[in-house]
Amino acid sequence: MVTPNCGQSVLAVFRHVEPLVVLEQLGTSLFNTALLMVVKARCANTTDPATGTPASREENQQRAMADFYMAYNLIVQLMPIVSALLLARAGDRGWRRAPIVVPLCGYLLSSVSLLLVVILRLPIQVMFGAAVVFGVSGGFCAYWPGVMTMASLSSTTETRSQVMMRVELMYGAAGLLGSVLSGHVFLLYSSRVGHGTVLLSVCTILHFLSLVHATFLLQVQQVANQPDESSQLLPLSSSRVPEETSLTKTKVNVVLLFAAAVIYASSVGGAVEILGIFVIKEPLHWNAAQVGYGNAAGFVIFLTSYLGAVIFRRCMTDAALILIGMLSFACGIYFTSFVTVTYMFYIARSLSLFGLIPMPTMRSLLSQQFPASSWGITLTTLQLALRLAALAYIPAFTRLYQRTLDWYPGFIFMLSSILAVLAMIPISAVGCRLSQQGPSEETAVSTEKRQVEKEN
Template sequence: MSSWCRSAFGVVGRVEPLVVLEQLGTSLFDTALLMVVKDRYADPTHPGTGARLSGEDEQQKAISDFYMVTNLIAQLTPIVPALLLAKAGDRGWRRVPVVVPLCGYLLSSVALLLVVLLGLPIQVMFGAAGILGITGGFCAYWPGVMTLASLASNTENRSQVMMRVELMYGAAGLLGSLLSGHVFLLYSSRVGHGTVLLCVCTLLHLLSLMHSTVLLQVREASSQPDESSALLPHASNGVPSETSSRKNTVNVVLLFSAAILYGSAVGGAVEILAIFVIKEPLQWNAAQVGYGNAAGFVIFLTSFLGAVAFRRCVSDVALILIGMLSFATGIYFMSFVIASYMFYIARSLGLFGLIPLPTIRSLLSQQVPSSLCGITLTTLQLALRLAALAYIPVFTKLYQRTLGWFPGFVFTLSSVVAVLGMIPISVVGCRWSRHRDSEETGATTEVRNADEDD
């Protein structure tokens, strides 16, 4: 019984249960926020919304402007806090980059709950986004989670461990999204739409904060590759991993470039997709929005299964290229969606779209010393956030200006940017091929010299 209890405590103390709790709460929050914003801009009786917007295009522009401001605040404010939290994590306080952002998530859900209960202006959520950013937000939380997963794994299975964390993240998002639309519609005579959903969301964020504070354990893998084997081809399944005291700057820059281009493509498309589905010709309600979000989280499952299957026969570089091509194909088809079934077809074409970023993070963690792992992953997340300061207004304004003639233009643009992201990854693959060939040539020369000496 004691061994069973220790095993159970070991499972509970891992990072996966925390990811599940947090993502369940976040998926509920995302649906609630979208529907509350939609209802507010369609109803002139609430404070802060101004006069009733006359047409659907005007409502779409108002909603997209709200999301643009909210996301810009959420992207800009975490930059310095996330760096400070990452430094604290690398100095031994590994749970700090996880615990502090979870406080921000909890406060954000409480703020939206108060907006619904007290009828506060929806602009209150601008302040909530600022609070989330000051506490580090996703920019600090996700690198903190990935750093814990990275430290608890060896280089041989690090990509698989990170994809497993992404799988749990996606499974929780799938479940939360499926339930969110139906729970949003639950109400009584005393409370309105969204109150029950936001109460559950707040409870989940509270539980995740308690888990990270009390139960989360920090582990480090006991077996690390030695210096003689660190440059062997199998060490990173695609690119050579560096020793504990070196880093490959060129590989790091190329991986950063690919991540920024691909992250911009995905972020810009997803930013508009949430608004796109509530306008004609789709005009989804809360339940359908939840189903659509769930379809997005199914990609976490298919990406995980694809990574496990493809890794047996292709390198990590090829795996990233497969994921980028999958997303580019699916989001290009999304440009021409005019019915719900077409939306799900487009989503299915991008079934491997979540493979690239966790695999890039895994390769990055193998290109720097372990003492720089946390700051490197956080710097990548910050780079993605800084890129968002450019692509969020660009995609938003392009969407507003193309509403009348081609609303899906931004999805075509996203597809092009994703294809561009394949270029630096291809260069990494070429560099690895040359490195492998030179090592094989060197090994052959050594064997030949040894034979001649004999």
Template sequence: MASSSRCLNTFLVVVRRVEPLVVLAQLGTSLFDTALLMVVKDRCANATYPLTDAHVSREDDQQRAMSDFYMVNNLIIQLTPIVPAVLLAKAGDKGWRRAPVAVPLCGYLLSSVALLLVVVLKLPIQVMFAAAVFFGISGGFCAYWPGVMTLVSLGSTTETRSQVMMRVELMYGVAGLLGSLLSGHVFLLYSSSVGYGTVLLCICALLHLLSLIHATVLLQVRQVLGEPDDSSSRLLPQSSNSISVDISTRRNMVIVILLFSAAILYGSSVGGAVEILGIFVLKEPLHWTAMQVGYGNMAGFVIFLSSFLGAIVFRRCVSEVTLILIGMLSFASGIYLMSFVTTSYMFYLARSLSLFALIPLPTIRSLLSQQVPTSLWGITLTALQLALRFAALAYIPAFTKLYQRTLGWSPGFVFMLSSILAVLGMIPISVVGFIWSRSIRPVETEVTPERNRVDKEN
């Protein structure tokens, strides 16, 4: 009886954590992504661009139509959540910690239902633009993920925060891996009464409904006892001297700006590449089917697992700054090889080089949370997410138009550009490491002469 009671209590504790919610939501999202891609491909099969050159193939016209759809859809998703995300972040910092998580899940559920109606009722694919607007008004991923990371930060200590964040990223990735693995097979389920993708989207909507119920009913907000409200900087030493405090404050602000800059450059690199990668694999020479798309997405989510394991191993022997640099270099090399991919084997080889590509952003979020008071965690992490959204307003159309213009001679050229941005993102992180090392030296030089004087007096 006592054993069963302990098991029940343990189960209730686990169920009320944020990880089950992340798993449910990401399972639904991974199914939705595959369904949306295949539905868009089907609706754009007969697209034509009468003003293009005569030698342009129908497949290239389809690629342009698909990339145009995703460009508009993603711009809507990036632009509309800005104000709602800020409002939800402020509500979260005032004590409504579930709001930034639960409200966006309403948008996820609505998007799944909207795509289901598009498939069942044969509605035009442009209906998804309206669904994207409602998704953005709910706060979208821009509010959802900072809300999750804020809950994780509240429930962890300063020493373990980065590792706990990576663990949540791992759960996110494992859920995406499983969802992607199943999505291609489930998409092809068909009967005389329903079309392709209907079963998949019904499961997707159910998963998003369950995640919404979890966020509103089961999710528990907890804060580690003993954590100070004003987090001291891990990168800079503390001093009682007012001049030293002012210098440390300025250096701390510089570090925050550099972390934001690195996140924007690296986020633009990853976002721009992923923006094109989904439609890139549908054209020759790869020309993937729905099942192959699911396997390709699964390969992308394997990176969550490898990044988590890599972070655990590397953290024992390198600093967090070096950890970020390893992740950026990993992605830069993998996406550069993607520029020359002509077979599925080469695609998976390129993805294998990006094994640690997901280490940088969670680690940057962890460092940022250590530079600001607890009461500002929500707004700071949301500000970072908004900065990535504003950057998306530039890189989404840039990558899309560049891809369309290079379809004829080098479709993988955009991946080279992505690799360059990732390398540029390493510069501000390297500067942070330099400031870190320089900030420690004055402390040692101040203490050593004092020790020498005491030794001489003795």
């Protein structure tokens, strides 16, 4: 009797979304390191030695890498806009696996494309075509809202932030493990095909397994539509709370949450985009193994953010948690602008130990403003807003980094810290508005939510 029960328990665990997140992120962390090192090698090969001193050749390599990543990231951000909306609509109409399965096909094709670039010595520009395919499949813009929707469906209103943070924790733990291993595995090679082939082969296998998991094992919890969901954002039954007033307050909260999310994501995304190529140049001049360790340090923040959210949640509101996370990231990325040696880099990353609390908490607050049958399209809309913002901050951060490269490369991180502080303004407004919410309205909202969840 013990063996069948253990088998059923293991199967039940694998039917949750967390194992899928682990498999996908393990593959993605390997892919990111491999792509960076391949781009570095190709940009070094195309650098003209006649340009002058070694310093100038390194600057040319940095500019070439920045140009590649700017074009690559813009394609990845722009292409999923339509497909992500279509997949989110399909998910809200009952096809919950669609926003997850289709993007995973794009992940698999991207890893196969980079593997072929390495083995067949194809031009690195082939990855632009792979980015187009990845974007058309929905990419991260469709995949992550699909994952968060599945996590939301398996939680209550009171536990939703914690469940989302647990998914982020698994995402970060997998990224930590994959990043630590990626630099060492990248150095393994066959005499016929060279560096990166073993790493990308493992990456392809992991993405294939995640696709199989999402298609055949992932458990889907359906939610029945409520009769009045199409007519209002959040149904209220309290006679003491006017419906129009509550609806107006909800819309203002949504706008403020979107503004804070866009500004903060621009701060984080712009800094992280430059950070990968910043550590390649002097004075840090990291190799593949050090790049893996640096990426792992970033994923440790997922663990510390989860622990911080669990501890602080006992005595703080969601808005206060978000502010702590934003302040933590602002301090860490500001210190990064002065990094000249490796140990200073890790000190800077340690200051950002709560930097990943804001986004899942904001998603949780946002989902609480809408009925369950609209969570997919809501979270996807937020993700699309972040993607549209990326179309502005990616070229802006890239060009600014290139222009400040010769006199102060860390200036870009100062700008990122300023944006993180600015993002605290709308969140502070949301916190004030929620604290001023009348007790009768708050009770009516929570009671109605619990009733909807019980009926579902």
